Amino acid sequence: MERMVGTVVRGVRAPIIRQGDDLVKIVTDSVIGAAESEGFSLRDKDVVAVTEAVVARSQGNYAHIDDIAADVHQKCGDDTVGVIFPILSRNRFAICLKGIAKGLKKMVLMFSYPSDEVGNHLVSLDQLDEKGINPWNDVLTEGDYRRLFGENLHPFTGVDYVAYYKSLVEEMGCEVQILFANDCRAILPYAKKVIHCDIHSRARTKRLLQAAGAELTLGLDEILNAPVGSSGCNEKYGLLGSNKATEETVKLFPRDCQDFVEQVQASLFTRTGKHVEVMVYGDGAFKDPVGKIWELADPVVSPAYTDGLTGVPSELKLKYLADNNFAHLSGAELQAAITEYIRGKASDLKGSMESQGTTPRRITDLIGSLCDLTSGSGDKGTPIVLVQGYFDNYAK
Template sequence: MRCVGTVVRGIRTPIIKENDDLATIVVDSLMNAKESEGFEFKDKDVVAITEAVVGISEGNYVTVDDVAKDLQEKFPSKSIGVVNPILSRNRFSIVLKGIARGMDKIVLQTTFPADEVGNGILDEEILAESDFHLGSVISEDDYKETFGSWIHPFTGINMIDFYRELIESEDCEVEFVFSNDVKTILDYSKDVLTCDIHTRGKTVALLKDLGANVYGLHQILTEPVDGSGFNPQYGLLGSNKATEEKLKLFPKTGDKLVKEVQKRLIDITGKQIEVMVYGDGAFKDPVGKIWELADPVVSPAHTDGLIGTPNEIKLKYVSDNKFADLRGDELKEAIKEEIRNKDKDLTGQMITEGTTPRVLTDLIGSLCDLTSGSGDKGTPVVFIQGYFDNLAND
């Protein structure tokens, strides 16, 4: 009898740099891990590669000047409203530097009490006791008077002060406004850059219908500027700070990479191994309130075997209801038989109640992101075995 289900391993690789042969590095690192740890490959194993090293190996970078030039072409007035930025030094500060370098004035409108992914901007207890509410428009002066002393408990930074200093360092004028209604920005400017991630299409369409000259971050750097990197689908969304003057973009060759890694692994092992590229996991921290998904998608590329959603029954439901009178081995065998005979599509059936209704790549990508972390683990490849197994697989 098998006593272990899913096994997840972070795979160490060499430090990956621009123009490295990433497919070879991934496969070689897996083979080295196999020899070191003594595991064997199986059908439906999953190999996941973090988007960061894919973008690095592609050399998919842009500079602050590239961002500024693209924006100047789209906003010749050089005075724009910027709505729904996330409050992140890693994710947005270099983007904002490029915006400020290309513009003469910015009206920066942020949501409150937090940005789209949960980064706080003010003390919610003070908000509850103030005259303001979630439908209010809060001026910069009112923010300073009521909330301006607030700093983020994890970073120790007031991001409004940080963003102001960054923008002004580029000789750009800035005015802040705080509103949860994107239409508020039209009181300040008809030229608008929207920065929201997961509601980007709706926001751009709404403002365009109201007569704005509007672009989203996903529409900036979709083509090269003076030979720069670019991402035709996501633009600046999913970018990360590389240096104080450079951004690494979300990868654009992931589809080619996953197919190549899969082919090599199948040739070597004879097993049907699935491969994906993953970015941020789609989970929310209940303490820090951060929704981790600052990338436009969890997985920008994956092989066909990872398409779909889980088709699982809820063991607790079956045990407590259909087999309430059974115990021990008799119960286990009854549940195994239930699993073996389950429908190929359980959608809408009570027997699935309590299972996680998410696509496979979001679930697996979250598992991978938690495994590889965002710091110094040195495991940009994650190897998963048994993810598609169930209790009936002995």
């Protein structure tokens, strides 16, 4: 009988991970233990995904705000520094901001508006329209913002991020001036040294600032990109992808992930004889329809994955085939025709009408988003996700 189930996704429970734990063994034991407990078997081309959080925890990749401050001060000195385009997040940026502020004497903090880069809104587009504000051209002071828009609380957290971030900077003994603008170059009349905190647009921001005469430009990926004393670091991403650990420490994005995924793949093959694919995943890439937040606050969905996860899907749209190529068929004849068509499909369907609407995003972005939704960010206790049947299709 043909298999009646396609893709299956399972969150896999694991122990609480601490620094120094053998995560390769824990992942292997947990996946095999889940299979034995739930009565399913591993298969070739299954995907085992591990959240970046436990990889970084096992590595002990942490930093204190004093480490951030020391790095910032060493790179920026005592001059006034513009800190621009922060994302609005207690988890993702607040502790980083405290460390940056602790390393400076004066900061000009410039928010993008109406929202940050990942969709957290300070004000709504309707509010801008009502007040006649053009966010692409208009530069607002803190006074302008309050006069026009008053207090605006984040719909999910209830936080006034302008007031909250200002208080964090002042708490660290740093003088702060607040601005609102979307052109990164608007900061230059106020500060010639700039720390730009955007994630996915950081290369363009750096290019524009440098072309406009900025004396120094630092992305978050250039802060703690090397250890400060005994601190953690991330050579490629610095503070990008970090999360709050305590009120004075952050957990950084994990390092050396490629070795880890290859070791897990080898370990599972040794114990099961199955060639599974393995990846590390962080934030998924999807947009919340209510809060308008685009989830991806990590620099990438997956910092490392095994070779079988490279590329994009090459899929045909079944409903297009049924309504067009085989509109004259039904029942078993239609099933047989579509099955044969899928078996003969080209490896690259770009531009083909039969593939329209199949969203050819990278496989790691698709699976990583699926895993992030499965594991969640709270108390599910499933930092490992097993995905089976993802590479199956109607013809298999």
